[in-house]
Amino acid sequence: MIASVAFRNFKALRSAQLVLAPFNLIIGPNGSGKTSLIQALLRLRSLARLPLREPVPEGERLPEAAEISFRFNPPHDGLEAVLACVDEASCDLLQLTPLPRGEGVDDWPGLRTRLLTLRSYVLDHLAITSTGAGRSNGNKLASHGGNLAAVLAVRRELAPGYYTALCEELTELFPEFSDLVLLPELGSFGLRLRDGGDIVPADNLSQGTLYTLALLAIAHDPTPPAIVCIEELDRGLHPRLLRGVRDVLYRLSYPSDYGHDRAPVQVIATTHSPLMLDLFRDHPEEVVIADKVGRAATFARLADRADLADLLTEGASLGDLWYSGILGGVPEEP
């Protein structure tokens, strides 16, 4: 979907580029631009709803102004989208530039349609278990997951096959439960214990269970978005569940590997867990290290590290290598 992003003077990303893969796990210290990347994508989605700005001649661009450029994979690799900003935080203008090569130069409507499906999640267990407003719309999971009960109800009604698959995967990941139980009268849900059959209501479920259920709702969406961003992918999860969660997201990014006939979903996930990183030893091309020196943040692909294979041969795990600091992506110390 999105092939690359280039930042200029956007928050801590003073001069940073990032080539995006189908699946991207972003690691790095706090304030190193992980969330800024996702914010830039959300800004692109927001501005894609509005009329395009006329291209600004090169000579009229302010050299110090923030700017974020996006390039895309085929069939839209002939277009570049540029967010022009009036200051570091306010990027309110989207302009489109045809590139010398590539397809889709005239298909902004097609690209725009895909961009508008982008979803970003910072899941919140309190929102998921609340019974307040905003729970009626169950078409797409909200950013904090607050309408999960409604999403599950709609899924069961309109896409029962996907709902069944979701339930099956949930009970594989949490074998202590036998079933997902919707409680429409309460606008909520629960999980039935395999031992005894009691239903554990949502507000008594663990945070990790709720987050995993939300991730499964994203993964078992019959019309998934083109891009999914998930912050703190490992949050609330036992280390042994991380593999299962990674697998859920891999299925989004590489559907043909799992026999699914649909377009891949580009996944951008952040984590601070060395244990999650350990799962990517065989796929360093999927790992992005965000680094920060002073106020300036940069991105680098782990696979671009020339001595990575040699470092791994020394016997340390990838997570330990990261924690040690030799891969970068760790907090600065005084």
Place this chain on the structure above:
Amino acid sequence: MSSPASRPLRLALLGESMVDEAALSILVEAVLGAPFVRVQPNLRARGWPSVLQILPAIARHLHFNTNADGLIVLVDADDTEIHTAAHEAPGYFHPRCRMCQLRSSFRRATKTLPPAHGRTHMLRAIGLAVPAAEAWYLCGLDESVGEAAWLAAREEGRTPYTRRELKARVYGTERPNLPQAVAFATAAARRHAVDLRRLEYDFPGFACLADDLRNWGKVNG
């Protein structure tokens, strides 16, 4: 405590993943020629070097806190030294061979432990999958995969196949999910369980494991 000869062995398995442990369980039963009882089935290590780091504590825990007769460990060699016949010489220890490292670690961890649960010591068996357990699953199906081929290529400075390639060949994808991987691995293990000779011949790292298991009878006999 009853003699192991009169009841199923009580064994703990320690691997790098649920997938490997599922296959290992089938292979161990095939070597022993009898079912065994799994002790503490939730044991798990987080890959190398976690296995080496955690092994002494696990051995101690199993010895004092369980009635396990033995511990079986399976690790991937990755790109490290292969365990060869030369390493079997008395007193030999190769510092980059994971088999030598694990044997040494287990020996140091258990040699001074007092008897517990009616046994003087716990048995151990260690397997080394070269370069990864997926190679075992391909044994008999892909003639290019085997320890000899791996060793020959490495001596020429080549890597004949990567872990990713092995995964793709076994599972049809480089990114198998757990149910997929367990299904393929256990099917391969059942295939080998019918006749283990090919796996032992092509993968001495498995033959070491099988020898350890067969020698248990001699130890206890």
